Amino acid sequence: MNSAIRNHLKRLALGATLALGVTAGAQAQQASGNIMGEAVAGDTVVVHNPAIGFHREISVEKDGKYNLRRVPIGIYEVTVKHADGSQxxxxxxxxxxxxxTARVQ
Incomplete structure (x- = not known):
């Protein structure tokens, strides 16, 4: 094998290694979990993380359960509100x- 081919293969291997490292780093930054709990059907659950500005609202299902998926890791404030707006x-x-999955008690 001549030196030009060997150098080309080394560059390809280095490029592949760097690409895999970048992909692994990006996946680590997207770490997430879930939040689940129970409330009265029709209520709204408000989930907020002021440290990262995350805010999501979800309606409670007919069975009284709620489940938020793919929530970034961190500490959240969870508030349940009635349909009329009262806490x-x-x-x-x-x-x-x-x-x-973090369970709200």
Missing amino acids: TVPTKQIRVQSGT
Whole structure:
């Protein structure tokens, strides 16, 4: 094998290694988990993380359960509101960890 081919193969191997490293780093930055709990059907659950500006609202299903998927890791404030807008329970804090489901009690 001549030196030109060997150098080309080395560059290809280096490029592939760098590309895999960038992909792994990007996946680590997208770490997320889930939040689930129970409330009255028709209520709205508000999930907020002021540290990162994350805010999401979800309606409680007919069975009284809610489940938020792919929530970035961190500490969240969870508030449940009745359909008429009144707060039903005090705001709770919950920690979301990568690859797990945090249950609101």
